[in-house]
Amino acid sequence: MAPNASKIERLKELRDKHGRTDGSVLPDPADPPKDLRQAQPRFRGLEAGHRACQGCGEALAARLVTEAAGPDVMISNATGCLEVFTTPWPQSAWRVPWIHSLFENAAAVASGMEAALKAQGKSTKVLAFGGDGGTFDIGFQALSGMLEREHNVLYVCFDNEAYMNTGIQRSGSTPHAARTTTSPPGKARMGKRHLKKDLLSIISAHHIPYGASTSVAYPADIRRKVRRAMEIQGPTFLLVHSPCPLGWGHDGALTIEIARLAVQSGLFPLVEMERGEVTDVMPIRKPVPVANYLKAQQRFRHLFAPDDPRALQEREHLQALADYNIEIYGLYSEEADPLDTDGADTVRRGGLAN
Amino acid sequence: MAAITRGAYARPGTSLAFKTGTWRVEIPYHKHWAAPCHAACPAGEDQQAWLAKIQEGKLHEAWNELVTANPMPAITGRVCPHPCEQACNRGIYDAPIAIHNIERFLGDEAIRLGWNYPLLRPTTPESPAVAVVGAGPSGLSAAYHLVRRGFRVNLFDALPEAGGLLRSAIPMTRLPREVLDSEIQRIFSLDGLRFHPRHRLGRDVSLSELQSDHAAVFMGPGAERSKAWDVDGAVPADLHQGLHLIKEWVDHGEIPTPKSVAIHGGGNTAVDLARIMKRRGVEEVYVITASGLPGPGTAPDDVLNVVPRELEEALEEGVVFFPHRTIQRLIMRGSKMIGVEMVHLKKLPGKGGRKSRVSFQGTERVLNVDMVIPSIGEAVDSAGFENLIGNANYFRPDDWGRLAEHPGVFVGGDARGDRGTVSAAIGDGCKAAMAIQAHVEQTEVIDAPRETVGYESLNVNYFEPKPRAYVAKIPVPERDDFTEIEQDMIYAQVVEEAGRCMSCGNCLACDNCWTFCPDNAVIKTRDVCSDGSHYLFDYEFCKGCGLCATECPCGFILMRPQD
Amino acid sequence: MRQALEGSLAVAKAVALCRPGVVAAYPITPQTHIVENISKLVADGDLETELVSVESEFSAASVVLGAAAAGSRAYTASSSQGIMLMAEVLFNIAGLRVPMVLTCANRAIGAPLNIWNDQSDSMAMRDSGWIQLYCADNQEAVDSLIQAYRISERTELPVMVCMDGFILTHTLEVIDIPEQDKVDRYLPPFAFDRRLDPSDPISLGALVTPEFFSEVKHSQHAAMQKALPDIVDADKEFKKLFGRDCGGLLAEHGDEEATVAILTLGSIYGTLRAGMEAHKSRKKVKLIHLRCFRPFPEEVLMAALDGVKDLIVVERALSPGLGGIVGTEIRAVLSTARKPPRVHNVAIGLGGRDVPLDMFSRLLEALKNGSIAEFSVFDADLSRLPEEDR
Known part of the structure; x- marks a missing residue:
């Protein structure tokens, strides 16, 4: 068997069908082809026409992950917004083989797919997609089993920090003090009482070869981590912070801005873990006060009530959580790093700088 | 279904x-949008556009883009006060792009590699002809832009060589003559352009001849007549005008060397002169100007109209500036000058909003100097075209250079009285060429300026701080009268520096x-x-x-x- | 080759003969021996398959779904609580129309906790959209399993092969294990048109709105009904190659002219058959084994009941508050018959309660003396209950 030659052949075949033709000349803008969309210089795993809300972070994250991973992949997708907005029959926005079964079994279905491909001697990589509800909570057992059994699957959790598909209910991923419809603030409560589950550490404790958190604010980071995970034989995991304009209460135009603030404040650290150990982090050049992140979102509005001492306390609590992240992951660096929170998204003519 | x-x-x-x-x-x-650099450029260059070409690695295309507005970038890269850099949004982020250094590099590359101007339309013997009077910056620019548009041009100058003020009044330390000659030569090699040296209007050729032989006449005579200067009627016996002194120095290398001198004025001539005299050994050189020095407290329209680098170098070299000052009294002992009395003043809006100079009683100060040199600007020498200008010091055309009473005659450069820089003169030449084309073709000339983009419209998250390129200068003790003080940028620096451009708008x-x-x-x-x-x-x-x-x-x- | 084998081992061998690409299972009594035996076959190199030992039955069902969707023949097995935990996935598999085979080692559902046999588990899944075949003995468990793959892959419907826990799974019988080459002839390699394939990347499991849902559900129902001839055909073809069958949709034993019939599912059929042979009666009686419970073989059943005046439906499950499950369905089916038999419905052998040989006589006796109720848990001793709980 010559896996390299056959793999290249296969990628070429798939690209011909669903994206840019390798080595071909890009279209002449003076004489554009009828379907410019067909001639995009990137693989379109997730096509236009899906029904995500305006400025949906999850749609963007899924698009970026699929682009970086495709086309020789197949996806098992948990129930959730992503599943619903991409596949209202008879339409599908996917250009990769895709299956949705249930809310809590994306990892198990992916395990089966991977086992089948192994049995068939195929190298197609299996991806599993889930939201935070399907990953942190209801699908956690299946995910844990998948990791323990060392299936060659990349599991991607699009973390928008609540059950958005059912109308913004709290999940194990909802940050402390955030308002959801099942953790409303009131006289007796200040939003969610509990903390956001430290899923990445739990995942990594399975001793898997690679697990990382990334953010939709840093597409290059997503791409790099997806490619890294794709190269690994074995279970890998990505947690992608993906703002939900509807659930978080911000304008859809600010999705990236908000996601960036989450990372720059330390509230959502971007770390890479291998075999249970932290191996790399995205350093924070200038930590942004958590309040800047909070005040941009309606879900934290009660934390800015003027005459409520609890508001300040909870704000300080969230700041302390961010400081804790910065401390334990060593996120703050004195010197500017080209791949830190300020540098990683630097652009120049022709694309990203780094 | x-x-x-x-x-x-x-x-x-x-x-x-x-x-x-x-x-x-x-x-x-x-x-x-218009990037702020473009909006601020008196020559009408779109710096953002040509920096973009450099970012693409296309230097020749960048130069082609540049010369659509300015045919003499190697010159302006050296002599322009580069308001583009003051306007540059990158200045708010960290430091402005070193636009003038890059412009100079492009200009020098074009000379080195013999790049030719990209023309819009070829000239034929049947093309309409335009007379251009004065081969200074505005005349050269007008001639170039006219040829570029397919006109034939007859360019007249009273002197044997073209260049005007560029040749007569700018020290070699700022503009090496080979650079000047190269760029003029490139203009002169354009098909359809004929240069007539030693042709003074009124002496060798008459305005009416020009008007009858040409579809239009462009006037770029400059401002060469020194304005009368006195202080309450008093004038020192040995009065020399600033521009005159510089011309003397450029032509013959001679300059007076008193023990101390007060130069009255705030333009490049005043500063150039101050530096020449300082280098020639004048111990105390003062510049007294009604304008302010650049700084946070100074409004942009109140700043000294000097190339910032030149000001910086003058200060390095020990020239002393008295900003927001004027000379109120000359102190004489007999016919000998022993000092001047200065007073603070500012240009402040009065009734109706027009700014006028207000001096402040109680701020008088005596400065002991042996010599005072006025350098307050020059007026048009109207010999040969008196009927166009009358008794006025300057022409007052519209923005396109059109004279309301004289259709077919266009004016640009220092003769307008409201310009004052080489770049503005180049801009005038371009605008006049457009207006002449419209005049000949009997169409309307259209100006569609783009709105200028502000810093707040940018998303600077995507840029990284990066220091401005370092360009070496000859140290003060090693400076002489001929060697260019500011050094070249190297190619790698140009690419790096152009890469800092945020592509505003x-x-x-x-x-x-x-x-x-x-x-x-x-x-x-x-x-x-x-x-x-x-x-x-x-x-x-x-x-x-x-x-x-x-x-x-x-x-x-x-x-x-x-x- | 005829061998004395435990039911579970025989089933494991049958699974191996079908060459599954992926087997996933989670242990539960009384299914364990099947999975253990498959694991041994894999460990010994006698079966090449991806054996996925999952962390729950829920994942077992999910894994085989993923495997079949990705183009591999898949197998799983479970019982009782395990079937309950799989329930959500089982409905999903059927709705997606993905072919596969599951062995249900029938066991009671708690509480109270009970590890012994009845058919409450598979009966609870009767509306899941799976084809259900019940096995009267271990030979049928083996043969039905092989047939199940052929049926499933032709109809694109999942098949649940039900065999009574312990009574079959843990019992030694002389079994004829089919030869591999014949099985290969009978069962072509797995092919699933709608499999996940990057060369033709379709999306499975779309959201279907009210605008289309009714049609999708109708087509699932129609597919089940159209599967009836496929089930018969699979049995006939099996007979051609292997010389035996399972009776197609249902099996009959006894007097063709009988006016009394006893219908049952699973291993009770064998017990009643033995009881009938021991019983000396002038009455014309026949036994019916309802092999195929889903899809419901209405026509064949009506034909089998032609001329029958009394039908006793004996089942190993009940629907509390209604009575029998199979009995109730048969009553419903017979409502359109010209001369329907009287239907008497009993649940016996719940939670592993022994069904003795004389059960046959006791049932006929009860019918004769009119003591058989419309429905009863026939072998329950009510005197053991407090008055208020009877």
Whole structure:
């Protein structure tokens, strides 16, 4: 068997069908082809026409992950917004083989797919997609089993920090003090009482070869981590912070801005873990006060009530959580790093700088 | 309708049948703004556009873009006070782009490699002819822009060599003569241009001859007549005008060397002269100017009209400035000058908003000097065209250089009285050429300036701080009268420095819109392009979320309500 | 080759003969021996398959779904609580129309906790959209399993092969294990048109709105009904190659002219058959084994009941508050018959309660003396209950 030659052949075949033709000349803008969309210089795993809300972070994250991973992949997708907005029959926005079964079994279905491909001697990589509800909570057992059994699957959790598909209910991923419809603030409560589950550490404790958190604010980071995970034989995991304009209460135009603030404040650290150990982090050049992140979102509005001492306390609590992240992951660096929170998204003519 | 599939599976990419564009309440669009550098450029250069070409690695194309406005970048790169850099948005972020150094580099590259001007239209023997009077910056520019537009040009100058003020009044330390000669030579080698040296208007050729032989006449005579200067009627016996002294020095290398001197004025001539005298051993050189020095407390229109680098170098060399000052009294002992009395003043708005000079009693100060040199500007020497200007010091044409009473005659450069820089003169030449074309073709000349983009329209998250390129200078003790003080940039520096340009208000081809669209509604047609034309909005699917507009680093994408 | 084998081992061998690409299972009594035996076959190199030992039955069902969707023949097995935990996935598999085979080692559902046999588990899944075949003995468990793959892959419907826990799974019988080459002839390699394939990347499991849902559900129902001839055909073809069958949709034993019939599912059929042979009666009686419970073989059943005046439906499950499950369905089916028999419905052998040989006589006796109720848990001793709980 010559896996390299056959793999290249296969990628070429798939690209011909669903994206840019390798080595071909890009279209002449003076004489554009009828379907410019067909001639995009990137693989379109997730096509236009899906029904995500305006400025949906999850749609963007899924698009970026699929682009970086495709086309020789197949996806098992948990129930959730992503599943619903991409596949209202008879339409599908996917250009990769895709299956949705249930809310809590994306990892198990992916395990089966991977086992089948192994049995068939195929190298197609299996991806599993889930939201935070399907990953942190209801699908956690299946995910844990998948990791323990060392299936060659990349599991991607699009973390928008609540059950958005059912109308913004709290999940194990909802940050402390955030308002959801099942953790409303009131006289007796200040939003969610509990903390956001430290899923990445739990995942990594399975001793898997690679697990990382990334953010939709840093597409290059997503791409790099997806490619890294794709190269690994074995279970890998990505947690992608993906703002939900509807659930978080911000304008859809600010999705990236908000996601960036989450990372720059330390509230959502971007770390890479291998075999249970932290191996790399995205350093924070200038930590942004958590309040800047909070005040941009309606879900934290009660934390800015003027005459409520609890508001300040909870704000300080969230700041302390961010400081804790910065401390334990060593996120703050004195010197500017080209791949830190300020540098990683630097652009120049022709694309990203780094 | 499609038959329902077994198990309700769906075909790939069929969502394209669902046009999410109908959801849109706001629609994104591309807006080509004027970058602040472009808006500030008196010569009309679009620095952002040619820096973009350098970013693409296309130096020749960058120069081609540059010379659509300014045919003499090697000169302006050296002598222009570069208001583009003062306006540069990057100055708010960290430090402005070293535009003038890059311009100079491009100009020198063009000379070195013998690049030719890209012309719009070839000239034929049948092309209409235009007379251009004065081969200074405005005349050269007008001649170039006319030929570029397909006119034949007869260019007249009273002197044996072209260049005007560039040749007669700018020290070699700022403008080496070989650079001047090279750029003039390139203009002169244009087909359709004929240079007539030693032709003074009124002596060797008459205005009416020119008017009858040509479709139009462009006047760029400059301002060579020193204005009368006195202080309450008093004038020192040995009065020399600043411009005159510089010309003498440039031509013959001679300059007076008193023990101390007060130069009255705030232009490049005053500063050039101060530095020449300082180098020639004058111990105390003072510049007394009604303008302010650049700084946070000084309004932009109140700053000394001097190339900032020149001011900096003058200070390095020990020239002392008295800003916001004027000379109120000359202190004489007999006919000998022993000092001047200065007083603080400012240009302040009075009734009706017009600014006038207000001096402040009680701020008088005596400065002991042996000599005072006025350098307060020059007026037009109207010999040979008295009927065009009358008794006025300057022409008063409209912005296109048109004289209301004299159709077919156009004016530009220092003769306007409201310009004062080489770049502005070059800009005049270009505008006049456009107006002449409209005049000949009997059409309207159209000026469609783009709106200027502000810093607040940029998303600077996508840029990294980076120090401005370091350009070496000859140290003060080693400076002489001939060697250029500011050194060249090297190629690598030029590429790095151009890379700092934030592409204000125009596409950076950074892919952000294409990358960040959650709906795959931005289409890219090729890898790199400087004008943004390779990103298209697919309005069939664009939901109008506005992410692309927020994340565009350049303010090139805007949202407006969907009709 | 005829061998004395435990039912579970025989089933494991049958699974191996079908060459599954993926087997996933989670242990539960009384299914364990099947999975253990498959694991041994894999460990010994006698079966090449991806054996996925999952962390729950829920994942077992999910894994085989993923495997079949990705183009591999898949197998799983479970019982009781395990079937309950799989329930959500089982409905999903059927709705997606993905072919596969599951062995249900029938066991009671708690509480109270009970590890012994009855058919409450598979009966609870009767509306899941799976084809259900019940096995009267271990030979049928083996043969039905092989047939199940052929049926499933032709109809694109999942098949649940039900065999009574312990009574079959843990019992030694002389079994004829089919030869591999014949099985290969009978069962072509797995082919699933709608499999996940990057060369033709379809999306499985789309959201279906009210606009289309009714049609999708109708087609699932129609597919089940159209599967009836496929089930018969699979049995006939099996007989051609292997010389035996399972009776197609149902098996009959006894007097063709009988006016009394006893219908049952699973291993009770064998017990009643032995009881009938021991019983000396002038009455014309026949036994019916309802092999195929889903899809419901209405026509064949009506034909089998032609001329029958009394039908006793004996089942190993009940629907509390209604009575029998199979009995109730048969009553419903017979409502359109010209001369329907009287239907008497009993649940016996719940939670592993022994069904003795004389059960046959006791049932006929009860019918004769009119003591058989419309429905009863026939072998329950009510005197053991407090008055108020009877």
